[in-house]
Amino acid sequence: KYGRGFKSTSCRSLHINEDNGRFLLLAILILVYLLCGAAVFSAIERPSELQAHVRWNRTLYNFSDRFNITLQDLNSFLREYETAVAAGIRADSLRPRWDFTGAFYFVGTVVSTIGFGMTTPVTVAGKVFLIFYGLLGCAGTILFFNLFLERIITLLAVVMKAFRLRRLRTSGFLPPGICRDFAASSLPGWKPSVYHVMLILGLSAIVISCCASAMYSPVEGWAYLDSLYFCFVTFSTIGFGDLVSSQGESYQHQSLYRLANFLFILTGVCCIYSLFNVISIVIKQVLNWMLGKMNCLCCQ
Amino acid sequence: KYGRGFKSTSCRSLHINEDNGRFLLLAILILVYLLCGAAVFSAIERPSELQAHVRWNRTLYNFSDRFNITLQDLNSFLREYETAVAAGIRADSLRPRWDFTGAFYFVGTVVSTIGFGMTTPVTVAGKVFLIFYGLLGCAGTILFFNLFLERIITLLAVVMKAFRLRRLRTSGFLPPGICRDFAASSLPGWKPSVYHVMLILGLSAIVISCCASAMYSPVEGWAYLDSLYFCFVTFSTIGFGDLVSSQGESYQHQSLYRLANFLFILTGVCCIYSLFNVISIVIKQVLNWMLGKMNCLCCQ
Numbered sequence: 001k002y003g004r005g006f007k008s009t010s011c012r013s014l015h016i017n018e019d020n021g022r023f024l025l026l027a028i029l030i031l032v033y034l035l036c037g038a039a040v041f042s043a044i045e046r047p048s049e050l051q052a053h054v055r056w057n058r059t060l061y062n063f064s065d066r067f068n069i070t071l072q073d074l075n076s077f078l079r080e081y082e083t084a085v086a087a088g089i090r091a092d093s094l095r096p097r098w099d100f101t102g103a104f105y106f107v108g109t110v111v112s113t114i115g116f117g118m119t120t121p122v123t124v125a126g127k128v129f130l131i132f133y134g135l136l137g138c139a140g141t142i143l144f145f146n147l148f149l150e151r152i153i154t155l156l157a158v159v160m161k162a163f164r165l166r167r168l169r170t171s172g173f174l175p176p177g178i179c180r181d182f183a184a185s186s187l188p189g190w191k192p193s194v195y196h197v198m199l200i201l202g203l204s205a206i207v208i209s210c211c212a213s214a215m216y217s218p219v220e221g222w223a224y225l226d227s228l229y230f231c232f233v234t235f236s237t238i239g240f241g242d243l244v245s246s247q248g249e250s251y252q253h254q255s256l257y258r259l260a261n262f263l264f265i266l267t268g269v270c271c272i273y274s275l276f277n278v279i280s281i282v283i284k285q286v287l288n289w290m291l292g293k294m295n296c297l298c299c300q
Numbered sequence: 301k302y303g304r305g306f307k308s309t310s311c312r313s314l315h316i317n318e319d320n321g322r323f324l325l326l327a328i329l330i331l332v333y334l335l336c337g338a339a340v341f342s343a344i345e346r347p348s349e350l351q352a353h354v355r356w357n358r359t360l361y362n363f364s365d366r367f368n369i370t371l372q373d374l375n376s377f378l379r380e381y382e383t384a385v386a387a388g389i390r391a392d393s394l395r396p397r398w399d400f401t402g403a404f405y406f407v408g409t410v411v412s413t414i415g416f417g418m419t420t421p422v423t424v425a426g427k428v429f430l431i432f433y434g435l436l437g438c439a440g441t442i443l444f445f446n447l448f449l450e451r452i453i454t455l456l457a458v459v460m461k462a463f464r465l466r467r468l469r470t471s472g473f474l475p476p477g478i479c480r481d482f483a484a485s486s487l488p489g490w491k492p493s494v495y496h497v498m499l500i501l502g503l504s505a506i507v508i509s510c511c512a513s514a515m516y517s518p519v520e521g522w523a524y525l526d527s528l529y530f531c532f533v534t535f536s537t538i539g540f541g542d543l544v545s546s547q548g549e550s551y552q553h554q555s556l557y558r559l560a561n562f563l564f565i566l567t568g569v570c571c572i573y574s575l576f577n578v579i580s581i582v583i584k585q586v587l588n589w590m591l592g593k594m595n596c597l598c599c600q
């Protein structure tokens with residue numbers, strides 16, 4: 001009897017703090033997801049890391065032998081190279097980092113929080129300015145993305161309502177002569193379901209990524225799969241910076257390529273941001289379902 | 301008269317598409333903000349970029365002279381070093397990239413979209429897995445951040461309601477013996493204003509950043525301002541990767557430092573994400589005010 005009473009108490013407290021319960025459940029699930037992901041990535045990537053170490057050590061010793069340089073000298077040279085790399089210098093010459101277009105690309109990666117890191121401020125003034133610039137810029141961009149999502153859902157609602165009306169009319173539920181506005185107003189509260197929006201955003205993301213990759217692949221000389229990986233990493237605003245588009249010193253049709261690059265990243269980021277938000281709504285529904293199940297088990 | 305008629309038409313169409321107008325106005329403002337930012341950053345950083353080029357070229361020529369290596373050989377060596385750097389190798393040895401803790405740090409930067417890029421998958425399997433892993437993980441994390449913001453606002457509402465009640469009681473508006481629950485229910489719809497939440501989140505962000513910097517600065521050997529810059533870049537999920545914490549081969553109290561690093565980044569990202577969202581609400585209010593002003597000017 002005591003056990004029963006304890007159970008129902010804990011159950012009631014679960015019920016009272018449903019919001020906290022959902023938050024806690026999500027935190028636990030994310031932690032498990034991270035641990036599983038770490039195990040899988042470690043298993044996939046560890047061998048190639050070890051190979052890369054062996055290969056690099058061989059290159060280093062060969063070079064040191066061939067030109068009779070001590071490893072110490074070589075390492076201090078490489079350290080200076082790393083400093084130069086941080087300032088945006090590479091062995092193959094790249095476009096200037098801080099001319100106007102380069103700086104524009106940079107601020108784009110700041111406000112979108114992509115943050116490739118191909119260009120980073122190195123002066124104290126630049127770093128301080130970045131903090132204040134980013135604070136307002138990132139907030140503005142989040143609002144932009146949210147308004148974009150709202151606009152997309154409104155657009156989808158209008159389009160899908162029109163389709164529904166047409167179907168109703170062709171299937172004979174509505175007489176053909178009826179006033180269109182009246183018919184539209186007869187579906188007033190109707191909104192597209194979250195699954196419809198998810199499907200359409202998902203398809204858009206795939207189409208945009210494939211088109212963008214078809215451009216990046218020949219222009220940058222990346223494999224198609226690498227281009228797809230670049231698109232996902234960029235559009236999701238992860239922005240590792242291992243692959244960055246439009247960094248070469250010059251391209252054919254350079255202005256056109258830069259514009260296309262800008263537009264692809266803009267639409268892609270908007271699309272994937274919206275997709276993430278819609279998926280997160282579905283995850284919330286799954287969490288609620290799980291909490292409901294747990295409550296049921298608990299109260300039986 | 302024609303002009304007047306045209307004006308009022310455009311005004312009505314402005315009124316009808318208020319949502320679209322807000323979206324367009326924001327897009328224009330962001331574009332202007334980007335252009336201004338690009339100009340300022342270009343002015344601040346361009347001289348130091350040119351200096352870095354001069355310095356690096358001097359180092360390169362000196363080294364080539366001293367050890368009698370052709371620039372071609374040296375550049376091809378540096379290109380091999382860049383490949384090694386992409387696999388996570390540096391002149392100073394770092395912690396392993398793909399052991400379990402390294403992979404855990406990596407997946408953390410993926411799902412939070414920080415994406416430092418100190419570790420990136422290089423195998424095809426890793427890249428493909430990343431796309432699917434990130435899709436679910438980022439969506440889950442966005443939900444986590446949103447629930448966190450909701451929880452914070454609820455907490456603030458409870459705390460501030462308690463303060464208000466106390467003030468009401470001490471100022472004599474409420475008799476001291478009154479039932480507390482009844483008093484609480486007499487402020488039912490009351491919520492903290494967006495400015496209160498912004499102030500508290502802003503102060504929290506500053507406190508967290510300062511505390512985190514006080515830890516990073518001595519442990520990593522960064523200047524305090526660099527640490528603050530690192531905190532902003534990380535917590536805002538920009539994550540350039542020019543400075544990355546906890547990358548050394550070993551630290552004193554290593555486990556403790558790694559845990560503290562994890563907790564600081566987690567709370568910092570939650571805090572700044574919430575702050576960005578609250579600031580974006582304020583920006584939306586400013587946009588509405590601007591649209592109202594424009595409407596007034598237009599309809600006069």
Ligand SMILES: [K+]
Nearest residue numbers: 115239415539
């Ligand atoms: K990044």
Ligand SMILES: [K+]
Nearest residue numbers: 113237413537
């Ligand atoms: K990001």
